[in-house]
Amino acid sequence: DAGVIQSPRHEVTEMGQEVTLRCKPISGHDYLFWYRQTMMRGLELLIYFNNNVPIDDSGMPEDRFSAKMPNASFSTLKIQPSEPRDSAVYFCASSLGVRTEAFFGQGTRLTVV
Amino acid sequence: GEDVEQSLFLSVREGDSSVINCTYTDSSSTYLYWYKQEPGAGLQLLTYIFSNMDMKQDQRLTVLLNKKDKHLSLRIADTQTGDSAIYFCAEGKGGGSQGNLIFGKGTKLSVKP
Numbered sequence: 001d002a003g004v005i006q007s008p009r010h011e012v013t014e015m016g017q018e019v020t021l022r023c024k025p026i027s028g029h030d031y032l033f034w035y036r037q038t039m040m041r042g043l044e045l046l047i048y049f050n051n052n053v054p055i056d057d058s059g060m061p062e063d064r065f066s067a068k069m070p071n072a073s074f075s076t077l078k079i080q081p082s083e084p085r086d087s088a089v090y091f092c093a094s095s096l097g098v099r100t101e102a103f104f105g106q107g108t109r110l111t112v113v
Numbered sequence: 114g115e116d117v118e119q120s121l122f123l124s125v126r127e128g129d130s131s132v133i134n135c136t137y138t139d140s141s142s143t144y145l146y147w148y149k150q151e152p153g154a155g156l157q158l159l160t161y162i163f164s165n166m167d168m169k170q171d172q173r174l175t176v177l178l179n180k181k182d183k184h185l186s187l188r189i190a191d192t193q194t195g196d197s198a199i200y201f202c203a204e205g206k207g208g209g210s211q212g213n214l215i216f217g218k219g220t221k222l223s224v225k226p
Contacts, residue, residue: 045215
């Protein structure tokens with residue numbers, strides 16, 4: 001398996017624009033996580049899904065952020081409208097079951113200017 | 114509240130041992146983890162320890178857990194230049210999936226030849 005695949009690797013956008021980050025988890029994994037990494041706050045869990053259902057979205061910062069998982073092999077994190085303070089590296093991770101290792105993707109570096 | 118603290122920087126000479134320390138707050142954490150992040154890459158699980166253990170050794174890595182003081186450490190023996198990276202301590206959040214983690218801000222390990 002190629003691992004967790006995120007796209008794009010880099011995204012530069014203007015303030016106010018909609019941004020969509022994509023993630024393909026490892027095939028067969030039933031948990032999917034979205035994290036955000038910034039210098040100030042480190043790594044924060046935004047939301048996670050189990051069997052495509054959002055379980056905990058308490059880390060989603062604002063209503064401007066939304067995440068979906070329409071099927072077991074695809075998830076999106078959308079920011080609308082984007083703001084400069086959303087600039088960060090966004091990681092997606094997946095795991096199989098409750099007690100197994102979470103594998104991380106390479107991340108998407110988002111810059112909002 | 115939930116918090117994981119670790120020092121931000123550590124510099125060692127090649128061949129020496131590195132010790133990275135971490136404190137956490139949630140005494141109910143079942144698992145504690147060490148992740149490694151190389152520049153421009155995602156996070157890689159290095160090792161983890163179950164909360165009822167005091168020590169775990171895996172080749173050059175030794176994890177020590179002092180549950181009373183909520184202190185976790187990672188020792189890397191015979192540190193190599195390839196070990197230069199950021200090391201994250203993380204605790205499992207409640208009883209949920211292993212991917213539902215609270216991370217420290219990371220310790221940047223620099224290994225000098």
